[in-house]
Amino acid sequence: DAGVIQSPRHEVTEMGQEVTLRCKPISGHNSLFWYRQTMMRGLELLIYFNNNVPIDDSGMPEDRFSAKMPNASFSTLKIQPSEPRDSAVYFCASSPRTGGGGYTFGSGTRLTVV
Amino acid sequence: QQQVKQSPQSLIVQKGGISIINCAYENTAFDYFPWYQQFPGKGPALLIAIRPDVSEKKEGRFTISFNKSAKQFSLHIMDSQPGDSATYFCAAGGAGTALIFGKGTTLSVSS
Numbered sequence: 001d002a003g004v005i006q007s008p009r010h011e012v013t014e015m016g017q018e019v020t021l022r023c024k025p026i027s028g029h030n031s032l033f034w035y036r037q038t039m040m041r042g043l044e045l046l047i048y049f050n051n052n053v054p055i056d057d058s059g060m061p062e063d064r065f066s067a068k069m070p071n072a073s074f075s076t077l078k079i080q081p082s083e084p085r086d087s088a089v090y091f092c093a094s095s096p097r098t099g100g101g102g103y104t105f106g107s108g109t110r111l112t113v114v
Numbered sequence: 115q116q117q118v119k120q121s122p123q124s125l126i127v128q129k130g131g132i133s134i135i136n137c138a139y140e141n142t143a144f145d146y147f148p149w150y151q152q153f154p155g156k157g158p159a160l161l162i163a164i165r166p167d168v169s170e171k172k173e174g175r176f177t178i179s180f181n182k183s184a185k186q187f188s189l190h191i192m193d194s195q196p197g198d199s200a201t202y203f204c205a206a207g208g209a210g211t212a213l214i215f216g217k218g219t220t221l222s223v224s225s
Contacts, residue, residue: 004157033212036145042217043158043203056212101148103213105157 004106006092014110018080021109024073025094033103034067034077037089046090049075082113118206120216127223134193135219137204140185144206148213149189152201162189165175170185194223 005024013019025053026033045056049069057067064083079086090109095102108109119138127133139147148163164171164178164187171178177190191198201220207213 029179031212035215043215045212045214048212093157101146101160101163103148103160103161107155 004092004094004104006090006106006109007057008109010112012081012108012114015083015113016081017113018078019082019086019111019113021077021090021092021111023075023077023092023106025092027073028106029067029094029096029102029104030072031071031097032075033093033095034075035091035093035105037091037108043091046077057072066107079111084113087111087113118142118204118214120204120219122219123217124220125222127191127194127221129194129196129223129225133189133194133198133221133223134200135189135192135204135221136186136208137188137216138184138186139206139214140170141208142185142194143211144208146207146213147178147187148205149176149178150203150215152203152218160204168198187208189223195197196223196225 007022030049034046036044036046037045045059046065048055049061052069065079067077091105093105119137149161150158151161152158162173162176164180166182169180175192180187198223201218202217203218205213
């Protein structure tokens with residue numbers, strides 16, 4: 001099992017550019033989560049999907065952020081336009097179910113917006 | 115989001131000592147309380163978890179103590195080792211809700 005795969009590992013972009021982060025969950029996991037990690041705010045839930053359907057996007061900071069899950073094996077988190085305050089590590093996690101355990105995190109994407 | 119409050123923010127412990135990290139939650143509907151361990155450059159990984167039907171769970175040197183009435187739970191690391199130096203996150207969740215994480219505790223174990 002390759003685990004949760006995120007790409008890219010690092011992304012440096014200029015303010016105003018579009019950024020797309022990608023995630024491949026573990027096969028058979030029905031739930032997928034996007035978290036953002038910063039020193040000040042810790043791990044924040046941005047959005048999660050259950051069976052490819054967005055369930056709770058209340059953590060998405062602004063309309064500049066959007067997430068999709070077109071199929072069970074792929075999800076994207078897009079920021080357009082990006083701003084310096086979006087700089088953070090973005091994690092994707094998948095789980096066999098929403099509540100309870102079994103979360104497996106990817107290695108994260110470190111985003112720097114200059 | 116429902117908050118999970120974690121303390122201390124950082125902790126320095128001598129090798130062989132006991133590390134204690136505390137968390138408090140608000141939502142009484144939460145029924146799953148895991149602890150995650152994160153090393154630099156890696157994603158968080160599940161360390162140990164507890165459900166509210168028990169007051170304590172032990173796995174090796176790691177123990178969770180759970181106080182349902184106080185809505186608090188804690189992680190105890192016995193015989194702390196330099197290899198335990200990492201960031202630790204508590205979390206809470208329930209059926210149909212995603213895990214909410216504390217802000218993390220950076221543990222340094224000095225040799």
